[in-house]
Amino acid sequence: MPQYETVVGLEIHVELATATKVFCGCTTAFGGEQNTHVCPVCMGLPGALPVLNRQAVEYAVRAGLALNCNITRNAVFDRKHYFYPDLPKAFQISQLYLPLCTDGWVEVFGKRVRIREIHMEEDAGKLVHDPWTDSTLVDFNRCGVPLIEIVTQPDMRTPEETVETVRQIRAALSMLGVSDCKMQEGSLRVDVNLSVRPMGSTALGTRTEMKNINSLKSIGRAVAGETARQIEQIELGRPIIQQTRRWDDNKNASMAMRSKEDAHDYRYFPEPDLAPLSLSDEWIESRRAALPELPEQKRVRYPAEFGLSAYDTDILVSEKTLCELFERTAAICGKPKDAANWIMGEILAALKERGESPDQLTLAPEALARIITLQSGGEINRNAARQTLTAALAGETSDVDEYIKANQLAMVGDASALMEIVKQVINADPDSDAAYRSGKEKVFGFLMGQAMRALKGKGDPGRLKELLKQGLG
Amino acid sequence: MPYLALIFGMERGIYMELTSAMTHSIAKLSGIRLSDSEAAAMTRDLGGVVGYFDLLNELDTRDVPPRAHVLPLVNHWREDAVTPSAPRDELIANAPVRRDGYVVAPKTFEGGGSS
Numbered sequence: 001m002p003q004y005e006t007v008v009g010l011e012i013h014v015e016l017a018t019a020t021k022v023f024c025g026c027t028t029a030f031g032g033e034q035n036t037h038v039c040p041v042c043m044g045l046p047g048a049l050p051v052l053n054r055q056a057v058e059y060a061v062r063a064g065l066a067l068n069c070n071i072t073r074n075a076v077f078d079r080k081h082y083f084y085p086d087l088p089k090a091f092q093i094s095q096l097y098l099p100l101c102t103d104g105w106v107e108v109f110g111k112r113v114r115i116r117e118i119h120m121e122e123d124a125g126k127l128v129h130d131p132w133t134d135s136t137l138v139d140f141n142r143c144g145v146p147l148i149e150i151v152t153q154p155d156m157r158t159p160e161e162t163v164e165t166v167r168q169i170r171a172a173l174s175m176l177g178v179s180d181c182k183m184q185e186g187s188l189r190v191d192v193n194l195s196v197r198p199m200g201s202t203a204l205g206t207r208t209e210m211k212n213i214n215s216l217k218s219i220g221r222a223v224a225g226e227t228a229r230q231i232e233q234i235e236l237g238r239p240i241i242q243q244t245r246r247w248d249d250n251k252n253a254s255m256a257m258r259s260k261e262d263a264h265d266y267r268y269f270p271e272p273d274l275a276p277l278s279l280s281d282e283w284i285e286s287r288r289a290a291l292p293e294l295p296e297q298k299r300v301r302y303p304a305e306f307g308l309s310a311y312d313t314d315i316l317v318s319e320k321t322l323c324e325l326f327e328r329t330a331a332i333c334g335k336p337k338d339a340a341n342w343i344m345g346e347i348l349a350a351l352k353e354r355g356e357s358p359d360q361l362t363l364a365p366e367a368l369a370r371i372i373t374l375q376s377g378g379e380i381n382r383n384a385a386r387q388t389l390t391a392a393l394a395g396e397t398s399d400v401d402e403y404i405k406a407n408q409l410a411m412v413g414d415a416s417a418l419m420e421i422v423k424q425v426i427n428a429d430p431d432s433d434a435a436y437r438s439g440k441e442k443v444f445g446f447l448m449g450q451a452m453r454a455l456k457g458k459g460d461p462g463r464l465k466e467l468l469k470q471g472l473g
Numbered sequence: 474m475p476y477l478a479l480i481f482g483m484e485r486g487i488y489m490e491l492t493s494a495m496t497h498s499i500a501k502l503s504g505i506r507l508s509d510s511e512a513a514a515m516t517r518d519l520g521g522v523v524g525y526f527d528l529l530n531e532l533d534t535r536d537v538p539p540r541a542h543v544l545p546l547v548n549h550w551r552e553d554a555v556t557p558s559a560p561r562d563e564l565i566a567n568a569p570v571r572r573d574g575y576v577v578a579p580k581t582f583e584g585g586g587s588s
Contacts, residue, residue: 026555276541
């Protein structure tokens with residue numbers, strides 16, 4: 001059996017985080033009652049005219065700049081025609097001939113995955129199957145929500161490279177704040193174009209497109225699964241049919257949805273209701289200058305400036321909220337490694353346990369910084385720090401000092417309070433006292449343990465040891 | 474290649490002449506079933522429309538720079554401010570079948586539309 005090589009290209013649809021739709025003022029808020037976030041424009045009623053949302057252009061340009069694209073000075077919108085119940089105008093406003101961004105790249109495992117283009121378009125509505133009447137219900141609330149579609153070149157060769165490419169793009173978009181990038185909720189949707197070819201061949205094989213992949217893990221499984229299916233077809237002497245397939249993560253297999261229509265069947269033509277864009281070099285450069293620090297820059301800075309490991313850095317820079325919490329906490333308490341350790345440990349574990357994503361994190365950096373300061377100063381022990389952090393994460397307290405006081409979590413360092421305990425421990429066990437005096441040093445450890453237990457672990461060990469020796473002497 | 478020429482193939486002197494096969498293809502894409510006699514009539518009518526547009530090719534546009542839009546407008550955009558949506562009952566009033574604020578369509582499956 002010959003060796004095969006997988007060739008993967010991606011189409012990534014990303015919902016932009018604007019307040020309103022791309023061509024009308026309807027809200028993009030998630031979860032409204034069906035057909036309540038709609039108007040004549042996004043419902044495609046006759047005579048309604050679209051007007052472009054400036055913020056959507058800003059976000060799309062920001063994404064293009066961060067992904068090393070050229071920005072098209074005179075971008076134009078086009079109509080893409082197809083008939084489907086989720087598309088009330090019977091065409092989607094998109095960009096075919098002059099997309100907003102072209103020829104970018106993202107670095108993945110030290111090599112460049114090229115980005116062919118990023119174009120702007122509008123989202124479609126949502127179809128709900130009604131099992132009672134065996135019909136389809138249409139909700140147009142998502143119709144007209146601004147999207148960018150990021151199209152890569154077929155530059156990925158393995159499941160790992162494919163997943164990492166999506167991770168890198170997602171991290172950049174997250175840092176830019178142009179989208180909330182939630183794969184599970186569909187604000188970032190990945191379609192995988194995949195073909196296989198004999199190793200060493202430069203021609204591309206017939207490709208399939210897989211949709212419905214809604215997590216990073218399932219992207220990797222989909223690439224591996226479809227590769228195996230295509231190789232099996234070829235080995236059996238069957239042709240690969242160019243088609244759209246639906247990835248079923250539970251079955252770990254893809255199912256044919258429909259044969260791919262030819263591109264010209266969409267009958268694209270320039271959208272006459274929208275004026276072209278005209279972006280000056282100054283306009284574009286001012287947006288470039290305003291870009292925040294990007295993940296690839298943080299990836300270099302965190303290890304150099306804070307001494308973080310590559311692994312920790314990688315996890316932190318993949319989420320905007322984690323970066324912000326880390327950087328602000330480190331700035332306040334001056335202990336970046338502790339900040340990273342708490343985030344990588346307790347905080348991510350707490351999120352996982354609650355099934356939440358990092359953007360749902362509400363922990364104030366001031367609270368985390370205070371906990372780190374108190375623990376490193378010996379004023380609370382690790383258990384108390386953990387308990388306080390858990391309470392702060394759950395929103396039970398916003399004042400770390402108050403919580404520690406109310407729950408008596410502070411270390412006891414006060415000499416008279418410690419001496420009181422020492423006396424109690426010695427009086428409770430006069431035999432050990434005598435044993436110690438007769439030279440049995442091992443008894444000292446036992447008495448320390450008793451005293452610590454009475455203090456619920458919150459005794460300052462150094463001072464306690466000193467006082468116990470004094471009490472026994 | 475100039476923008477519009479790229480789309481319509483004018484650069485290569487390809488002018489549209491509607492054939493019966495094209496009519497059937499358009500009907501298929503539009504989800505319309507045509508009988509043979511209807512298709513013949515449609516080819517004749519649409520061909521007339523397309524032929525009318527061929528008049529544009531008689532214009533001398535050698536000195537006209539290529540452009541993507543007929544109006545001298547660029548960057549016609551609005552700020553990202555929410556305006557109230559329209560009343561649902563009015564918006565979907567013309568849909569043949571409605572239920573619970575939804576428009577009811579023949580059985581279809583999600584994600585079958587675009588690329």
